[in-house]
Amino acid sequence: MSYKNVEQTIIRTVVKIGKKAIEIIEKLLFPPRCIFCTSILDIHAKVNICRECHKVLGYIGNKLYYVNKFFSKNLWQHKYFDRIFCVFEYSGYVKEAIIRYKYFGKAWYYKTFAWLLANMLLNNNAGSFSRSSINNEYDMIISVPLHKERAKKRGYNQACLISKELSRIMKIPEVSSLLVRTKNTTPQSLLHNEERSKNIKNAFKVTDVNKVKGKKILLVDDVMTTGSTVNECSRVLKEAGAVKVDIAVIAVAFVFEL
Numbered sequence: 001m002s003y004k005n006v007e008q009t010i011i012r013t014v015v016k017i018g019k020k021a022i023e024i025i026e027k028l029l030f031p032p033r034c035i036f037c038t039s040i041l042d043i044h045a046k047v048n049i050c051r052e053c054h055k056v057l058g059y060i061g062n063k064l065y066y067v068n069k070f071f072s073k074n075l076w077q078h079k080y081f082d083r084i085f086c087v088f089e090y091s092g093y094v095k096e097a098i099i100r101y102k103y104f105g106k107a108w109y110y111k112t113f114a115w116l117l118a119n120m121l122l123n124n125n126a127g128s129f130s131r132s133s134i135n136n137e138y139d140m141i142i143s144v145p146l147h148k149e150r151a152k153k154r155g156y157n158q159a160c161l162i163s164k165e166l167s168r169i170m171k172i173p174e175v176s177s178l179l180v181r182t183k184n185t186t187p188q189s190l191l192h193n194e195e196r197s198k199n200i201k202n203a204f205k206v207t208d209v210n211k212v213k214g215k216k217i218l219l220v221d222d223v224m225t226t227g228s229t230v231n232e233c234s235r236v237l238k239e240a241g242a243v244k245v246d247i248a249v250i251a252v253a254f255v256f257e258l
Contacts, residue, residue: 031043032045032048033048034048034049034050034053035048035049035097035100035101035106035109035112035113036049036050036053036057036093036094036096036097037050037052037053037093039052046115047111047112047115047116048108048109048111048112049112049116053093057088057092057093057094058088058089058091058092058094059087059088060086060087060088060089060252064084064085064086067084067086067252068083068084071084071227075226075227075228075231077228077231078235079227079231080231080232080234080235080237080238080245081219081227081230081231081234081245081246081247082244082245082246083246083247084224084227084246084247084249084252085117085120085121085246085247085248085249086224086247086248086249086250086251086252087116087117087120087249087250087251088250088251088252089251089252089253090223090225090251090252090253091253094250094251095251095253097109098222098223098250098251101113101158101222102154102158102222103154105155107155107156107158107161110158110161110162110165111165113162113222113250114161114162114163114165114166114169115165115169116250117162117166117220117248117250118166118169118170121134121170121248122134122170134170134172135170135171135172137216137218138172138216138217138218138246139172139173139215139216139217140172140173140174140175140178140215140216140217140218141163141166141167141170141172141173141174141175141176141217141218141219141220142163142174142175142176142178142179142217142218142219142220142233142237143157143159143160143162143163143164143174143176143179143219143220143221144159144179144219144220144221144229144230144233145157145159145160145176145179145180145181145204146159146160146181147181147182147183147184147185148181149184150184157176158222159220159221159222160176162220162222162250163176163220164176166218166220166248172218175211177207178206178207178208178211178212179204179205179206179207179233179236179237180204180205180207181203181204182202182203182204182205183202183203185199185200185203199228200228200229200232201232203232204232204233204236205236206236206237206240209240209241212237212240212241212242213240213241213242214241214242214243215241215242215243216242216243216244216246217237217242217244217245217246218246218248219233219234219237219245219246219247219248220248220249221247221248221249222249222250222251223249223250223251223252223253224247224249224251224252224253225252225253230247230249233245234247
């Protein structure tokens with residue numbers, strides 16, 4: 001090895017150590033916190049969720065079958081998506097965390113949300129998936145798009161941040177650019193159930209039909225309430241030739257009897 005190569009190796013090592021030291025100092029000064037209860041975590045925590053919240057939060061778990069059954073019967077229009085995968089019920093700490101994530105600048109929550117989704121999918125809570133089969137299950141991951149004006153105001157698309165991290169974890173291509181929002185619609189949260197499907201109708205467009213045709217897609221969003229938004233996205237994707245569109249969300253917000 002030449003002197004120049006040795007020198008470059010030493011420099012890279014020093015830089016790497018320096019970055020690690022800075023990360024440790026930052027965590028000591030600003031320790032990681034649970035995104036749900038905000039309690040302080042160990043500085044070596046890989047995801048921002050404490051053990052207590054991991055135990056007591058409202059995981060959907062075995063109720064997933066009933067979630068799918070509910071939306072199959074109660075959509076206000078024809079169902080275009082195939083299956084729903086979700087981690088939580090939209091209530092309590094989960095609801096508060098998602099509100100902070102979407103509206104109060106807590107963009108860094110995306111890593112923990114993506115980890116929770118991936119953990120649910122890869123540990124068979126969503127069916128028969130495994131690390132060896134998940135890559136055959138989907139060709140791509142796409143997030144529900146925000147209109148460019150709303151994304152500019154918020155500073156980020158909360159669903160897209162999650163989908164990109166989920167793509168990294170699950171090693172499935174993320175191509176959210178294939179689905180865009182063409183209408184700056186009234187926020188769905190301000191509308192009654194029966195108004196939501198009308199509000200979102202024809203609000204999305206596939207940018208390259210050839211890249212969607214024949215593909216199996218995992219569509220990612222943060223919260224699913226009536227299902228109108230993800231269903232309209234699924235309609236557009238299916239009409240562009242997608243053979244399967246499954247939905248993956250952090251939480252579902254509705255009342256039903258189990």
